[in-house]
Amino acid sequence: MRKALVVLFICLAGWSIALAGKTTIYTLPNGMEIILKENHTSPLVSSVVVVRAGSKYENDQNNGFTHLLEHMLFNGTETRSREELNEGIKDHGGYINAFTQQALTGYLMVIPREYTDYGLDVQADQLFHSILPEAEFPKERDIVAEEIKKDNDNVETRAQDFFTSVVFAGTPYARPVIGYEATIKNVARDSVMDYYKEHYVPNNMTALIIGDFETPQMQELVNKYFGAVPAGNPPALPEFKIIPPYKAEIQIKKFPTKTTFMQITLPAPLYSDSDYYAFDVLTQILDSGESSPLNKALTGGEKPLSNEVSVSLDIEKEISLLNISIKTDKPENIQPILDTTIKVLKELPVRKFTAKDVSRVVVPNKVNEIKLEEKLHYYGIMKAPYLATCGYGFLENYIDNLSSVAPAQVEAAAMKYFKNLKYVACAMVPASEVE
């Protein structure tokens, strides 16, 4: 989220180019969005390509499809074997991986700068020329089945899956990204190939490349490898409404766990709304550890109600939600925790916020951005969800927009969103058997 020092829009040979300090943003003639960020802290180059293909594009029958495809893209291309693809980057001292989320699939490649040409060649080959060999499907299904078992054994993941299924009930977001063993077993190669061809086209992708390179040379490489692929016809984004089932009662799931997990979800402004940044500041004040009013109310005093509290914003294209996550070792505390949380939130509209309160949110964000730019392999992973959902403009102007929030705007946001509360409260509580 670098401050844009100079922004020049140049129309040149069909390319629209915006230069923002060391950041260069443009669109290739085939529609692929390119963001180049020079960063010379390590002799490495990191490329994350965001494909707008995530689990929200699936249905009940093919749930887990996108994630399985992500695995299959490591199984060989028209010119490279599975070993050449997987081990080739590592053999050059690099790292290659991928991740699937609800709104995107991200492909990460990090490589010593001297092998940038090779790395981008492999990454483009993987994205555009994978062959999804039939013979590899059973093995990848087995690996995904193991991944599902691993997640099932993780209590935290089980809790999160439960909360998501309640809050997003009836929408594509309610389904687990990884899918179910039963659906994975029935996935046919042809349908995965169709999905691949439809979604993995340059005009459905954004590449964020950060690292130790000179921009003109990098543009040549990007054009050579990503620009050579023709545009496709990506499917229109599915449109649906999300209306969380707000109600006063806590929705409970029993599970063999020693810790009780709880989540309270409230509506929040969309990232494009004018009061988004004021609400973001408010969220971060609520998540400010020891000085958070919520933290004090729930974990302070002689008999604290909970052990840990955290607050975050879930930003999707269709909706934004404020999530308050709580852990306690006393399941009988869930109702007092909910009551206390509501009390704290209802007090916010009458609280006076100061410039110092805002500064204590803005300064850590500025510092974190500088820290993140050192970690080239994390940078793209952290930014990918915002690229897919909000676009690079949101990221680029985020710190400036956050910095411009006045205390009065925070108070107005508190008044608008917390005066009349509606929420979804869920808890996963200990039980001897899985419910």
Next chain:
Amino acid sequence: MKACIIILIVGLAVISGFLPSQVSAQTNEKYSKFVHETLPNGLDLIISYNPDSRVFAVNILGKNRASNEPYGKDGITDFVNRMLTLGADGMNSEEIQNKLDDIGATITANDNPYIPYDDRYTSRAFSFIKFETIDEYANQGEHLLYDIVSKADFPESEIAKTKKKVMGIIGMNSGSTYQTCRDLLYRTLFSTHPFEKPVLGTPATVGIFTRDELVKYHKHFYAPNNMIMAVATNIDPDTVKSWIIATFGKMEKDNSTYYDIKPPLKIDGVEEVHAEMDKEQIYIYMGMLVPGLKSPDAPAINMATAILSSRMGLNLREKQGLAYSVGMDCEFMPDFGWAVASIGTGFANYDAATSGIISQIDAMITNEPSNEELTKAQNSMWGSMLLSRASRINQAFYMCKNEFLGVGYNYENDYLTKIRQVTPADVKRVIRDNFGIYDMIIATAGKKAE
């Protein structure tokens, strides 16, 4: 006081003359400076300077944590670390948090238990306190860090809360096959050795920590002569040193006894230990003792582990689909080390997974790797190291760790040279001599059979 050493490295170890497929050790053509000095109170201070980033990162390492935790006080180091930001120099936890937020600073002194499989820093051998801010707040930050580390107050109310928090994490971990299996392996591999102690302690030990014990242990363990401090910054190192002399340099040396970590007893035969858990997966850890970092074989052992890990990934995951995650790693102390292979798999795959790991080791006892495989492993190890040292805070962490391990904070400057010297015959030999598949611990956690 040791003489102050300033080393200028221009184009750090630019190594040439390798096979075309070998990566080379290159850095930017900007210079780096290192200051290494032991202060009169015993604080081992390392400052690394280069202008490439604005991050001001400090790591403080407390030496020999497991051997210095008193009998029956398992987990006290971890507990002390958690208490540091909860009260210091008359500030309460909120005031400390506000001061940190004012300069965008963070302190990390424990693993985040809610992000599984990511902990590369927690060790039974030492503790860490990581501090980060940026150059414009560096002086203020260094002062704040000093107050937090040296003047911890240990308020009773925070002790009670922290006990609950730690108990909660211990409880959560006890439900994890991965954590349970890992602890079981350490308890068995290091039976009667300080490393058998769990880092977090146990409910029985944590539950009875008293404020007096914590205060006494903190004063002893975080005495300057038991700490190594590394700073990575773009600020002139002499300026940073003057700040530290004025703060940490004032701390009093502790002349009482500290205990080193000695090598564990040798393993004799194969010992299998199991924790039955009602889970979908079974986690398998296979551990064996290997020579330490002082051994000339250490780079070859590292290389052997990397090749085995890659082969396990290829054969057990990519070809057989037995697991989502499988691999091998090794850790070193100066005089001993330990290699651990691990896999999480469905319980029906237990036999295939166990025999699969053993057969990978066995295959390398009889056949040495090819030159090509060796070169690939060397490149991969070098790349991994570059990645993990990309951030200043990790640079500070690894400078402390290497200094603690007795190989010097700048051990990694010629790391590529060291691993390039390893031959296929070396790899075969170290596996044959040290990776004894007849002398190992096999720890499992999960459902072993229906």
